[in-house]
Amino acid sequence: MDTPLHIALFLIGTLPITLFTLFVVHADDASVIAEYPRRAVSFVGSLVLIGVVMLLASRFLI
């Protein structure tokens, strides 16, 4: 139960981070909406990659 909950909370947390960084980059809402999906997927994917690397490192290197 804990793992799905934490994954859900992680995903929820990524959404506003992506959105507000786009607010800084683009002053117009149309550009934010257009770029949001790609930015969100890229951000989540990067974090998942880092997580996997850390898990692998903790399993095999420590």
Place this chain on the structure above:
Amino acid sequence: MSEDAPEQPTLRQSEPNDGVPVVAVLLSWFVPGAGHLYLGRTGYALAAFLLVEGLYALGYLLSDGLVFQFLDPELRGPAGFLLTPEIGNLGALLAHVQSQAPVTYPPTPAVYPPAVALGGMLTAASGIFGALVIAEAHWSARRTSRFAASPALDAALTWLVPGLGHLRQGRKLRGVVVFAVLVGVLVLGCILSENSNLSRERHFYYWSAQFLIGGPALVGELLFGGERVTGPVELIDIGLYYGALGGLLNVLAMLDAYAWRESVSMGLDPVADRRAKPEATSKQGSASSPMGSGAGSASGSAADKYRVGGATKTDAPRTGSSKTGSSP
């Protein structure tokens, strides 16, 4: 510029150059209002001093100056205070830290006055307003007209109520989204941490980040901050994270509101101005803000073409270029 295009906002250029922005910033950082005094704005300087220092003095009195006793003794060194909102009012913070009794071992437990939490909120608010006064001083040194609206006011409104600065700018959708998302994030943090995040005494640094969301955090703490924690809070870590996240994201919202108003006050199109490439700005030697204000000045680039009032303009005058020497 095409003949049929609507006129650019006319900015009065008759005023002398106010001063060096960095000097105004440093003066304001140590003594709120000193930067404006340096720039010749005596009235504003006095008002800023009274507001920022008055808040700090009131908070100090209410808390008996014991806010930093919330920190563990080993964290009460000079660097321990750098991540507090009070850093925006550096002079008062340094005086406050100097007034602290030296840490003895074993540390003597402090007896907090009843209003210590409110006092801590006021000193923190003083720091936030101090930072806004600093931003205003930087703007004042660069502005081309004293009639141009100050971006710091929009940032201040966004701190008080997330999205309010955007609404003032007519950006209704963004204002509503900013408010809904940030308040939602804060509420989620409060639910997950069972309101234990609403206490500076328990979570000093997380609280500092959370405080950046402004009004919602203040109201939440006044309503629910006194609740006792009677057992383990299972998701406290994630709750604290969400609360801090809301505050930190509000800083981005404040920057967005500030940059928009700055572009408009300089007679630039805020959308194209934000898109300007940094190299285009630096080639002109007129970088004014980390957020942009360089569009329209790079001749021949895509940034030269932008829309103001529905008409496409090219090579628009950069009205603020004469006072855009540096940025903190």
